[in-house]
Amino acid sequence: MDLQEIADHAADLLRAPATLEDRDFHLVAYAAHGDTIDPVRVDSILHRRATDAVRARFERHGIARATGPVRIPADVSLGQLGRLCLPVRWNNVTYGYLWLLDDQERVTPAQAARAMPLCDRAGLLMARQARERDDLGWKVADLLSTHPDARTQAADDLTAAGVVDPPFTVAVLRTPTPEPLNPWLLPHSVLTTLWQRDHVLLIPASASASTTVDRARRLLEERNAPVQAGVHSPCPTLDHVHEGWLRARVAARTAVPGETRHWTSLGVLRLLRTAGAEALTRSTQTPGTDRLLQNPDLAETARTYLDLAGNVQKTAQALNIHRQTLYHRLRRIEDLTSLTLINGQDRLTLHLALTLAPHLKQEDD
Secondary structure (H helix, E strand, C coil): CCHHHHHHHHHHHHCCCEEEEECCCEEEEEECCCCCCCHHHHHHHHHCECCHHHHHHHHCCCCCCCCCCEEECCEHHHCECCEEEEEEEECCEEEEEEEEECCCCCCCHHHHHHHHHHHHHHHHHHHHHHHHHHHHHHHHHHHCCCCHHHHHHHHHHHHHCCCCCCCEEEEEEECCCCCCCCHHHCCCCCEEEEECCEEEEEECCCCCHHHHHHHHHHHHHCCCCCCEEEEEEEECCHHHHHHHHHHHHHHHHHCCCCCEEEHHHCHHHHHHHCCCHHHHHHHHCCHHHHHHHCCHHHHHHHHHHHHCCCCHHHHHHHHCCCHHHHHHHHHHHHHHHCCCCCCHHHHHHHHHHHHHHHHHHHHHC
16 A cells, blocks of 8 residues: 555545645645645645645644644634644654544544554655665765765665666756755655755656756745756766766756756856866966956946857847947957957957856855
C-alpha cells in the first residue's frame, strides 16, 4: 500500500475527506469523500503545501508532539472547518499528519483508533523515503566532489541503486540564503542535494527537465526567495555530472532573479567557467575600462553600442538620445578607455570587459 492508497483507504474508512502532509505541511496525497471542503484544504491541494499561518495555527494544538488523534476546532472567521489530525509517526518520530475534515465530529475515538495502523504504515513509508532521499542526496553531493575517487564511487553506488536513466540534466537553483526544498514534491526519480549553498537537481531522461526546474523554482519562491536558475544538458553518464554542475552553476550565476539560463545560451559568458574572478579580471579589465565602469551612463552607452554592432541609429533609439549626444558620449568613452572604437581589437577588448564585469563583481560579492 503506497501513500496515495493510504489516503484513499483512510477517507473510505472514516467517511471523511483525507489529506496526507509531511511534517513541513507539504502535500503528499489527498482523497475526496463527498463535497466537504474549506479554504485550508483548497490551498493545500492547489499550492501543494499549507501556508505558514495555517501551520502555526495547527501546531499550537500540539500536533508535532502528539501520539494520538488531535481535534482542531473550527474557526468561523477564517472559514476553517473542524478537523481531526492523526499524527504519522515511526520510531517515535513524527513524519507527517493525516487530516480528516470532520466539522460535525462524526469520527468516533474508536473509529480513529482503527485508522492509526494506516498512519503507522504511512510513517514507515515516509521514514524510508526520507532515508533513501538523504542517502542518495549524499551520493549526488559526492558526484560534485573535487576528488575523482569519490565521484567514481558515487557513480557506482547510484548505478547500483538504479539511477541509470541517462542522459541527465543538471540544474542549479540559487537563492540569497539556503532555503528548504522538499524533494518529495518533485518527481521521485529526481535527486537533489544542497551543495555550496545552492540546490542541485539531477534530472534523469524520464523526467521533464523544464517542468521539474519550474516546480522547484515555485517551491522556493513560495518562501519569498528570488531564484536564479541554470541548466546544463545533456550529461551522457553520471561521470559527466560534475562538469555539468560546473556549467549549470555558471548559467545560474549569470541569470537574473526569476530567470532560467541554459549553458548553451551563454555565449562568451562561458569564459566564467574557465577561470576564477580574479584571473578573468586581470585578463579582461584595463585601467581604462575600470575608469569607464565608474561612469554608469557611459558604460551603458558603450555596452549598448557594442551589443548593437556599432549601429549609431539603433543605439540612439535604444538609449532615447539624439545622435549627436551619442557621438559626444562615444568620444568621451574613447578618451576614458584609451581605446579606439573603429579598431576591431579595441572594440573586442571593451566589449569583453563590459560583458564580464557585472558577473565578476557578483562572484567577488
